[in-house]
Amino acid sequence: MLFRNQYDNDVTVWSPQGRLHQVEYAMEAVKQGSATVGVKSSSHAVLVALKRASSELAAHQKKIMPIDKHIAVSISGLTADARVLSRFMRTECLNEQFAHNQALSLNKLMERVGAKMQIATQRYDKRPYGVGLLLAGFDEDGPHIYQTCPSANYYDCQAMAIGARSQSARTYLERHLDEFRSSTREELIRHALRALRDTLPNDVELTNKNCSIAIVGKGEDLSIYDDDDVNPYLEGLDQEERRGGAGGARDAQPPAAPTAAAEEDDAASAPPPPPTDEQPQGDSMETD
Amino acid sequence: MNTGKSHTMYPSTSGTSVVGLVYDGGVMLAADSLGSYGSLARFRDVKRLFKVTDKAALACSGDIADYQFIREVIEQKVRDDVCGGYTRELNAGALHCWLTRVLYNRRSRFDPLWLECVVAGYKDDEPFLGYVDKIGTAFEAKEVATGFGLHFAVPMIREAREKKQNLSCDEARKLLTECLKVLYYRDCRAHFKYQLADITPEGVTIHDDLNLKKETNWEVANYISGYE
Numbered sequence: 001m002l003f004r005n006q007y008d009n010d011v012t013v014w015s016p017q018g019r020l021h022q023v024e025y026a027m028e029a030v031k032q033g034s035a036t037v038g039v040k041s042s043s044h045a046v047l048v049a050l051k052r053a054s055s056e057l058a059a060h061q062k063k064i065m066p067i068d069k070h071i072a073v074s075i076s077g078l079t080a081d082a083r084v085l086s087r088f089m090r091t092e093c094l095n096e097q098f099a100h101n102q103a104l105s106l107n108k109l110m111e112r113v114g115a116k117m118q119i120a121t122q123r124y125d126k127r128p129y130g131v132g133l134l135l136a137g138f139d140e141d142g143p144h145i146y147q148t149c150p151s152a153n154y155y156d157c158q159a160m161a162i163g164a165r166s167q168s169a170r171t172y173l174e175r176h177l178d179e180f181r182s183s184t185r186e187e188l189i190r191h192a193l194r195a196l197r198d199t200l201p202n203d204v205e206l207t208n209k210n211c212s213i214a215i216v217g218k219g220e221d222l223s224i225y226d227d228d229d230v231n232p233y234l235e236g237l238d239q240e241e242r243r244g245g246a247g248g249a250r251d252a253q254p255p256a257a258p259t260a261a262a263e264e265d266d267a268a269s270a271p272p273p274p275p276t277d278e279q280p281q282g283d284s285m286e287t288d
Numbered sequence: 289m290n291t292g293k294s295h296t297m298y299p300s301t302s303g304t305s306v307v308g309l310v311y312d313g314g315v316m317l318a319a320d321s322l323g324s325y326g327s328l329a330r331f332r333d334v335k336r337l338f339k340v341t342d343k344a345a346l347a348c349s350g351d352i353a354d355y356q357f358i359r360e361v362i363e364q365k366v367r368d369d370v371c372g373g374y375t376r377e378l379n380a381g382a383l384h385c386w387l388t389r390v391l392y393n394r395r396s397r398f399d400p401l402w403l404e405c406v407v408a409g410y411k412d413d414e415p416f417l418g419y420v421d422k423i424g425t426a427f428e429a430k431e432v433a434t435g436f437g438l439h440f441a442v443p444m445i446r447e448a449r450e451k452k453q454n455l456s457c458d459e460a461r462k463l464l465t466e467c468l469k470v471l472y473y474r475d476c477r478a479h480f481k482y483q484l485a486d487i488t489p490e491g492v493t494i495h496d497d498l499n500l501k502k503e504t505n506w507e508v509a510n511y512i513s514g515y516e
Contacts (some may be wrong), residue, residue, distance in 0.1 A: 101385035105376055140376050 012124045023121050023128050026150035030132035033076030033288055035163035035199040036063055038134040038145040039173065039192045041183045044217030045136035045143035047074040048192040050163070050199065051210045052288050061288040062226075064214045068093035069221045070103050070138045072214040076163035077131035077150075079288050085129060088116060106137040106144040110154045117152035128152075132162045138216045161195060168198040168243070189213060189233050198243055205238050295399040299351035301325050303336045304477040305437030306347040306406045307467050309445050310415045310430045311460035314488035315408040318464045319347045320472070321497075322479035329479060335496065337483040341366055342491040344380040344409035346387075347483075349434040350422065351402040358387075358401060380409030380487075384418035384426065392424025404434035409487050433467075436475040441467035457486070469500050480504065 008021030036049035051060035064074045075082035096104035120126040128150040135146040145157045161169035172195040213225040301323045308317040323331035337347040348355040384407040404421045420426045431445040472478045480501040
């Protein structure tokens with residue numbers, strides 16, 4: 001856990017252990033946002049995200065933002081910070097299209113985003129961006145999934161999950177890592193949805209209201225699915241077993257195993273309080 | 289905003305025509321090696337054609353100083369891509385678009401780069417040939433030329449294409465050297481030393497220090513009335 005100390009008020013102050021506490025505290029904001037999962041095959045990159053509604057009256061907050069015809073980003077953390085970064089990425093993509101008549105390569109974009117975020121970790125008059133991003137894109141090198149942190153590091157991933165209770169999703173992704181490369185478009189989306197589902201408490205299900213899907217790939221421009229467009233991909237998902245349930249071969253698993261796995265996953269993520277407490281109060285910080 | 293400042297609006301040392309054509313299997317570009325100082329044939333070994341990357345070559349006519357400037361900028365652009373570890377190298381289409389935006393922006397500020405450029409190479413596995421000039425006019429075509437080349441060389445190339453749509457590498461080279469020869473006869477700012485670039489899917493080959501003087505025959509001069 002993190003402890004308050006005298007080295008954590010300024011991002012420009014190192015701790016004796018060689019850490020920048022402000023940056024680490026910013027990374028906590030990412031963990032407060034709801035989960036999002038990204039996964040790629042040899043031809044496609046997919047993002048799925050769990051949308052949160054601040055109350056029954058409010059709409060579910062959009063988590064996936066289109067950046068260009070070949071890039072989408074899913075956010076976890078401070079939504080306002082995410083919008084600033086999204087706008088930056090969009091202008092970079094537009095400039096490349098205008099000046100060079102071509103789509104911006106993902107590695108070039110990530111370098112620029114990383115450089116922009118790093119500035120906020122080294123100035124006394126700024127604070128780190130309190131948002132983690134999962135980028136899905138397709139360029140001349142194929143599909144990509146990138147993860148960014150408030151620390152300004154960015155990671156090229158085969159699959160990744162961030163946000164609240166995302167450890168369960170990461171466990172699913174690690175377990176099925178070898179299957180992704182050869183997955184079809186539909187199988188890939190299904191994998192991502194199953195991983196996302198594992199982050200939910202047992203009494204909550206993925207619905208077309210709380211789930212967003214984005215996909216981009218070879219010969220396919222970016223599509224983002226919300227509401228009714230999500231239905232075909234959710235079909236039959238709630239019939240499958242969770243936490244180890246992956247259809248087919250997994251059906252044979254004894255009932256004891258899933259619950260055991262569930263306990264293990266909960267223990268792995270940050271303290272496992274009863275379901276009601278797991279929903280953090282987002283009023284003051286608007287983390288989604 | 290008018291500070292009363294003005295910028296030069298005329299070239300000093302300048303290069304004449306550049307000619308380019310697309311053939312079956314690649315793109316070819318040629319330009320002579322003369323830097324004229326008005327009517328003085330001052331610098332006779334100016335390399336107006338250069339390789340940008342394995343997918344693009346550029347040749348400019350107009351002010352040589354402006355050409356050298358833009359060449360430095362482009363070379364740095366290529367260097368930045370290499371240093372950044374980017375896998376996609378600058379291709380002819382991207383270079384053409386970028387150059388158009390730069391030249392148009394300069395003209396809009398009344399501080400033009402006095403150039404007529406031909407960009408040749410490949411874009412997405414397709415041969416590419418484009419023209420950009422100092423006022424930002426830009427287009428792509430299968431045969432392109434600047435200056436006098438527009439009036440002499442382009443009709444020659446079009447006529448050859450009418451007889452045969454797809455030219456082979458040798459046919460293209462012969463046609464191009466014929467164009468340069470005609471330009472040497474007729475353009476008084478032209479010279480017999482030239483460069484030729486051949487861009488194929490394998491890369492860019494630049495032939496320097498070529499000379500067409502031996503192929504020229506000035507006997508025809510005797511038939512011109514007033515020439516003694």
